[in-house]
Amino acid sequence: MLLVLDGSGELYRQLGRALRTAMAEGRLAAGSRLPSTRELALQLGLSRNTVLAAYELLRAERMIEARTGRGSFVAAAPARRGAPPAPVEPLPAPSMRAARQRALPPLPLPWRQPGVRIDLQYGEPLTHVAVFTAWSRCLAQAAAHLEPGYVQAQGRPELRAQIAAYLSRRRGLVCTAGDIVVVHGTQRAISLLARVLVDPGQTVVVEEPGYALARQALFAHGAAVRALPVDAQGLVVERLAGVDARLILVTPSHQFPLGVAMSLERRRALLRHAHEHAALIVEDDYDGEFGIGAGALPTLSALDGQGRTIHVGTFSKSLLPSLRLGYIVCPPGLRRDLVQAKRLEDISCAALEQQALARFMAGGGFERHLRRTALELRRRRSALVEGLRGLGERVRVQDSGSGMHLLAWLPGLDASALAMLIDDARRCGLALHPLSAHYEQPPAEQALLLGFACASAAQIREAVGILGACLDRVGPHRAP
Amino acid sequence: MLLVLDGSGELYRQLGRALRTAMAEGRLAAGSRLPSTRELALQLGLSRNTVLAAYELLRAERMIEARTGRGSFVAAAPARRGAPPAPVEPLPAPSMRAARQRALPPLPLPWRQPGVRIDLQYGEPLTHVAVFTAWSRCLAQAAAHLEPGYVQAQGRPELRAQIAAYLSRRRGLVCTAGDIVVVHGTQRAISLLARVLVDPGQTVVVEEPGYALARQALFAHGAAVRALPVDAQGLVVERLAGVDARLILVTPSHQFPLGVAMSLERRRALLRHAHEHAALIVEDDYDGEFGIGAGALPTLSALDGQGRTIHVGTFSKSLLPSLRLGYIVCPPGLRRDLVQAKRLEDISCAALEQQALARFMAGGGFERHLRRTALELRRRRSALVEGLRGLGERVRVQDSGSGMHLLAWLPGLDASALAMLIDDARRCGLALHPLSAHYEQPPAEQALLLGFACASAAQIREAVGILGACLDRVGPHRAP
Numbered sequence: 001m002l003l004v005l006d007g008s009g010e011l012y013r014q015l016g017r018a019l020r021t022a023m024a025e026g027r028l029a030a031g032s033r034l035p036s037t038r039e040l041a042l043q044l045g046l047s048r049n050t051v052l053a054a055y056e057l058l059r060a061e062r063m064i065e066a067r068t069g070r071g072s073f074v075a076a077a078p079a080r081r082g083a084p085p086a087p088v089e090p091l092p093a094p095s096m097r098a099a100r101q102r103a104l105p106p107l108p109l110p111w112r113q114p115g116v117r118i119d120l121q122y123g124e125p126l127t128h129v130a131v132f133t134a135w136s137r138c139l140a141q142a143a144a145h146l147e148p149g150y151v152q153a154q155g156r157p158e159l160r161a162q163i164a165a166y167l168s169r170r171r172g173l174v175c176t177a178g179d180i181v182v183v184h185g186t187q188r189a190i191s192l193l194a195r196v197l198v199d200p201g202q203t204v205v206v207e208e209p210g211y212a213l214a215r216q217a218l219f220a221h222g223a224a225v226r227a228l229p230v231d232a233q234g235l236v237v238e239r240l241a242g243v244d245a246r247l248i249l250v251t252p253s254h255q256f257p258l259g260v261a262m263s264l265e266r267r268r269a270l271l272r273h274a275h276e277h278a279a280l281i282v283e284d285d286y287d288g289e290f291g292i293g294a295g296a297l298p299t300l301s302a303l304d305g306q307g308r309t310i311h312v313g314t315f316s317k318s319l320l321p322s323l324r325l326g327y328i329v330c331p332p333g334l335r336r337d338l339v340q341a342k343r344l345e346d347i348s349c350a351a352l353e354q355q356a357l358a359r360f361m362a363g364g365g366f367e368r369h370l371r372r373t374a375l376e377l378r379r380r381r382s383a384l385v386e387g388l389r390g391l392g393e394r395v396r397v398q399d400s401g402s403g404m405h406l407l408a409w410l411p412g413l414d415a416s417a418l419a420m421l422i423d424d425a426r427r428c429g430l431a432l433h434p435l436s437a438h439y440e441q442p443p444a445e446q447a448l449l450l451g452f453a454c455a456s457a458a459q460i461r462e463a464v465g466i467l468g469a470c471l472d473r474v475g476p477h478r479a480p
Numbered sequence: 481m482l483l484v485l486d487g488s489g490e491l492y493r494q495l496g497r498a499l500r501t502a503m504a505e506g507r508l509a510a511g512s513r514l515p516s517t518r519e520l521a522l523q524l525g526l527s528r529n530t531v532l533a534a535y536e537l538l539r540a541e542r543m544i545e546a547r548t549g550r551g552s553f554v555a556a557a558p559a560r561r562g563a564p565p566a567p568v569e570p571l572p573a574p575s576m577r578a579a580r581q582r583a584l585p586p587l588p589l590p591w592r593q594p595g596v597r598i599d600l601q602y603g604e605p606l607t608h609v610a611v612f613t614a615w616s617r618c619l620a621q622a623a624a625h626l627e628p629g630y631v632q633a634q635g636r637p638e639l640r641a642q643i644a645a646y647l648s649r650r651r652g653l654v655c656t657a658g659d660i661v662v663v664h665g666t667q668r669a670i671s672l673l674a675r676v677l678v679d680p681g682q683t684v685v686v687e688e689p690g691y692a693l694a695r696q697a698l699f700a701h702g703a704a705v706r707a708l709p710v711d712a713q714g715l716v717v718e719r720l721a722g723v724d725a726r727l728i729l730v731t732p733s734h735q736f737p738l739g740v741a742m743s744l745e746r747r748r749a750l751l752r753h754a755h756e757h758a759a760l761i762v763e764d765d766y767d768g769e770f771g772i773g774a775g776a777l778p779t780l781s782a783l784d785g786q787g788r789t790i791h792v793g794t795f796s797k798s799l800l801p802s803l804r805l806g807y808i809v810c811p812p813g814l815r816r817d818l819v820q821a822k823r824l825e826d827i828s829c830a831a832l833e834q835q836a837l838a839r840f841m842a843g844g845g846f847e848r849h850l851r852r853t854a855l856e857l858r859r860r861r862s863a864l865v866e867g868l869r870g871l872g873e874r875v876r877v878q879d880s881g882s883g884m885h886l887l888a889w890l891p892g893l894d895a896s897a898l899a900m901l902i903d904d905a906r907r908c909g910l911a912l913h914p915l916s917a918h919y920e921q922p923p924a925e926q927a928l929l930l931g932f933a934c935a936s937a938a939q940i941r942e943a944v945g946i947l948g949a950c951l952d953r954v955g956p957h958r959a960p
Contacts, residue, residue, distance in 0.1 A: 053638050097675055101820045102820075139623040144616055146612060146615070174542070184829075197575055346671070347801075
């Protein structure tokens with residue numbers, strides 16, 4: 001049976017369209033039996049789930065029918081060819097929030113790109129077989145002792161206790177299980193905090209450059225988002241003068257994306273400002289686990305004597321993004337409001353991952369994983385840094401020595417030349433990502449944000465080779 | 481070592497306090513070694529996690545210190561006795577939303593109650609060993625094929641395809657994977673929909689009586705919540721005249737808590753109203769899986785030709801509440817806004833449960849579970865109905881023959897007499913729950929909402945016996 005996938009959109013939809021065409025053209029006669037999902041998956045080299053999804057889609061459209069024990073058959077009269085409707089006329093925005101959302105620019109999300117062999121993307125963390133094995137075991141054990149009922153909105157006590165102990169041990173942040181609120185990752189933490197702490201119209205300060213998805217969530221909530229510059233010491237706190245910020249969102253331990261650590265002076269100044277102006281601070285510690293360790297400065301929460309700092313952490317970078325678990329360390333005065341909001345919004349996080357993670361942390365598996373990962377990250381980082389140094393002064397490396405990404409500034413290269421370079425690299429099977437995606441205003445200088453968590457040292461060396469070749473080719477297009 | 485738990489609050493906190501007292505009284509001398517968590521758990525008959533949590537708590541407070549390989553020891557100088565601070569002075573509400581939340585009455589949540597042998601609660605579904613085994617297997621398999629990366633905000637395609645096919649098969653709701661948005665359960669669906677569809681200040685109509693947690697989420701969002709009465713045909717649609725409702729939240733297939741099914745006339749009238757007044761309808765199909773099957777009326781979404789109905793379903797009642805998975809069947813015109821909101825709010829749901837659930841549904845395990853559960857629910861229902869009939873006209877049974885709860889009206893019993901009866905029953909080890917908890921305005925007549933999913937037929941018969949005895953005792957207190 002000839003099935004041509006048109007290559008647009010999700011695979012299972014492509015397959016669905018191909019099958020529909022085959023029916024329309026009579027190559028699949030009404031009443032004839034379709035190949036089993038397994039057969040077709042083998043034939044087309046697709047995953048069985050994809051074929052399954054395509055069949056379910058056609059079944060839902062009444063194009064095919066399942067006869068138990070006998071497989072799927074083309075429906076007698078392929079009715080309702082219309083469904084699913086072609087891309088619909090969007091309605092006018094159904095709410096002010098929807099209107100704000102529609103005004104947002106598209107996001108640079110870390111989806112894998114087709115035809116790319118090496119992707120120096122940032123976002124997905126380093127994962128190795130060992131952690132999968134250990135983590136899967138914890139999940140399986142938790143699944144065997146699954147608690148059916150509803151879970152505490154604040155999160156399971158044993159997990160909160162593990163997180164609190166971990167933070168005291170590793171981040172010098174003295175807190176107890178009662179201070180922790182378990183949430184579905186950093187994005188959830190920020191959207192929840194915005195809802196509980198910021199009225200629409202109030203000002204929220206973010207860093208420029210900064211984490212686009214957080215900025216967008218705050219804007220969608222209705223906050224007046226002000227992006228203030230970051231220098232070698234972190235957020236330029238003086239620029240807060242006269243801004244009347246209700247909430248200040250910072251990444252002090254490892255500024256995203258620039259990688260600088262906020263200086264102790266700036267941390268003190270920021271806390272002073274928050275205290276004097278009744279502002280609150282959200283400290284997003286997105287990859288603090290892979291900080292420079294002993295030499296690291298105390299977190300804002302640890303320095304804060306006034307209960308104005310809300311510390312946010314995630315397991316997306318330290319374990320798995322698909323886990324969707326993170327936490328908020330909440331000053332006592334705000335806890336009740338936050339937990340109530342969490343309950344009203346989604347009751348609680350799923351029990352299974354919480355049980356498994358508490359087990360993983362209690363058994364020491366989590367910190368073993370962190371140590372192993374930090375080691376491997378060091379290897380990959382030095383492979384990348386050495387490689388880039390080899391490219392001479394066409395590339396200026398900015399490496400914080402911490403986290404899982406660094407910056408490669410490209411002096412004299414303008415935005416269009418960089419775009420050409422990125423296209424060129426993709427044709428060579430290498431995905432590169434511009435730093436400019438994380439700026440609200442286009443930056444003066446161009447740089448690449450190079451993540452090294454998802455490529456082996458060997459791949460990184462190959463990637464640098466490709467980058468070098470692309471730089472040679474783009475050479476003549478450099479801005480004067 | 482003498483440790484007295486004071487019985488207030490979470491167990492691990494009670495143990496923490498008991499240990500702190502023992503240290504204060506010198507029964508645990510500074511520098512002395514604490515029993516291992518395993519030892520202490522055995523001694524006190526507590527779970528090891530509880531002891532672990534208590535130790536982590538004291539460790540975080542620097543009351544005890546862990547010496548690797550040697551166990552936990554009482555800190556030299558039990559510093560910072562203050563932490564954690566005694567219940568703190570709550571701050572003024574940090575936002576309008578927080579203020580609205582604080583104005584809400586406390587919720588009747590289905591937490592298990594201490595000292596209760598039988599709880600005829602509503603909320604937690606029927607679970608049996610078989611489904612745990614099957615489901616744990618799916619989870620373990622999914623864990624072994626865990627996908628590390630970020631997940632589509634809309635939900636994993638293979639799960640959406642399974643849900644769409646399931647809905648077409650079982651609920652006559654023709655939709656495709658593209659129409660489904662996977663969310664963290666019904667509560668999440670309602671809070672997300674409110675955010676995308678309703679501006680603060682706009683009117684949302686809910687049912688009286690109705691689902692309190694939904695009402696509260698809508699109020700917290702800032703909607704003007706109007707509760708309109710329900711009669712034997714469902715929501716009294718005529719009462720919508722002049723209300724200017726933006727959103728109408730109904731439970732047509734099995735009204736919660738009254739159990740009536742909305743008549744076809746009312747469904748048509750409701751859709752007509754929504755169309756004429758540009759209102760939207762949320763159809764909460766919270767336990768449709770256990771509906772009366774063949775005889776059931778078409779869902780509002782199936783009847784709706786205008787794309788004004790948003791169908792919401794959950795796996796909390798059909799599988800496990802702790803799973804925190806549900807779905808929205810979204811009209812095409814609203815999909816983009818909803819998915820974008822979902823992404824900005826929490827990126828996506830966890831991959832594992834989605835992978836496992838798609839597997840569970842594709843393998844037929846889910847519907848096998850539904851069939852088995854429906855059978856067992858029938859047994860338990862008839863045990864309850866027969867038992868209640870035996871109590872004579874002191875109890876008027878209102879049973880929809882569907883779902884997992886029914887109502888026992890208690891003619892002539894007033895609210896205070898009912899409260900006494902409920903206390904009396906609890907002293908006998910039986911937890912009962914008043915229907916009045918689901919009303920916004922206190923109802924004229926008193927009834928018990930009796931859930932029969934979490935008690936065996938034998939327990940149910942015993943429960944009815946206790947109820948009968950309590951009714952005898954409360955007799956003299958009946959209202960004239």
